[in-house]
Amino acid sequence: MDEVFVVDAMLGRTARWLRILGLNVLYDPSWSDDRLLEVALRLNATVLTRDRELASRAASMGLSVLEVSGKSETERMRFLIKKLGLRPVIDPSRSRCPVCNGSLREVSKEDVSHLVPEGVLRRQERFWICVECGKVYWLGSHFRNMKKFLERCVNEAGT
Ligand SMILES: [Zn+2]
Numbered sequence: 001m002d003e004v005f006v007v008d009a010m011l012g013r014t015a016r017w018l019r020i021l022g023l024n025v026l027y028d029p030s031w032s033d034d035r036l037l038e039v040a041l042r043l044n045a046t047v048l049t050r051d052r053e054l055a056s057r058a059a060s061m062g063l064s065v066l067e068v069s070g071k072s073e074t075e076r077m078r079f080l081i082k083k084l085g086l087r088p089v090i091d092p093s094r095s096r097c098p099v100c101n102g103s104l105r106e107v108s109k110e111d112v113s114h115l116v117p118e119g120v121l122r123r124q125e126r127f128w129i130c131v132e133c134g135k136v137y138w139l140g141s142h143f144r145n146m147k148k149f150l151e152r153c154v155n156e157a158g159t
Contacts, residue, residue, distance in 0.1 A: 002024050003023075003024065003045075003046060004024045004025075004026065004043045004044070004045040004046070005018065005023055005024065005025045005026070005045055005046050005047075005048055006025075006026045006027070006036055006039055006040040006043070006045040006046070006047050006048070007025055007026070007027040007047075007048045007049070008033075008036060008047075008048070008049040008050065008051055008054060009027075009028075009029040009030075009031065010049075010050050010051065011027070011048060011049070011050060011068060011076070012027060012029060013073055014048070014068065014073065014076050014077065014080070015027035016098035016099075017073075017077055017098075018048075018080065018086075019095065019096040019097065019098045019101055020090055020095050020096075020098050020146065021086050021087070021088070021089075021090070021094075021095070022091070022094040022095055022096060023084075023086075023096070024096065024101065025096070025101055026039060026043075026045065026101065027101075033051075033054050033057070036054070037054075037057060037058060037061060037063070040058065040063050041061060041063065044063075045063070046063070046064045046065065046066060047063050047064070047065040047066070048065075048066050048068055048080070049065065049066075049067060049068065050067070050068050050069075052067065055067040066080075066083060066084075068080065073149075074149070074152050074153055077149075077150070077153040078153045078154070081153055081154065088150040088151075088153055088154050089150070090143065090146060090147065090150070092104055092106070092126075092128045092137060092139070093106060093128070095128075095137075097130035097132060097133060097135060097137075099130070099133055099135055100130060100132050100133040100135075101132070102130040102131050102132025102133055103130070103131050103132075104128040104129065104130055104131070104137060105128065105129055105131050106126065106127070106128050107127050107128065107129050107136075108127070109121060109125070109127065111127070111129070112127045112129065112136050115129075115134075115136050116136055116138070120138060120140060123140075124138040124139065124140065126138065126139065
């Protein structure tokens with residue numbers, strides 16, 4: 001049920017955005033094309049790429065592949081939101097860690113009191129932690145900027 005995506009080295013920022021929207025996205029800029037295809041085959045993953053040659057190799061191996069178009073990050077995410085039918089809304093209980101693709105788990109203030117700055121602890125009520133890398137997330141100013149970015153992605157007029 002949980003579809004896996006493998007993203008090429010040119011789409012690092014896109015990989016992070018897709019994880020934030022809850023997709024299971026594997027990305028490693030050190031992978032060669034061969035290695036990437038091998039991983040995708042093993043997991044029956046969908047390949048997302050900007051590289052036409054890689055896209056046609058993936059397709060010839062029977063992999064499902066999406067050639068990502070768009071010159072800017074906004075255009076690329078607009079394209080993917082449409083193509084993959086994504087809800088452009090950030091819900092941390094569904095998000096994956098943008099850094100490592102781990103699952104996020106909601107934790108109490110007490111659990112993270114030693115991990116986040118005091119000001120943040122005072123202002124925020126909800127926290128999530130990545131079960132893989134331990135990074136802590138909350139809905140701060142960074143989150144508001146992310147929301148604005150996603151709004152631009154769904155608004156056709158914006159770039
Ligand atoms: Zn993580």
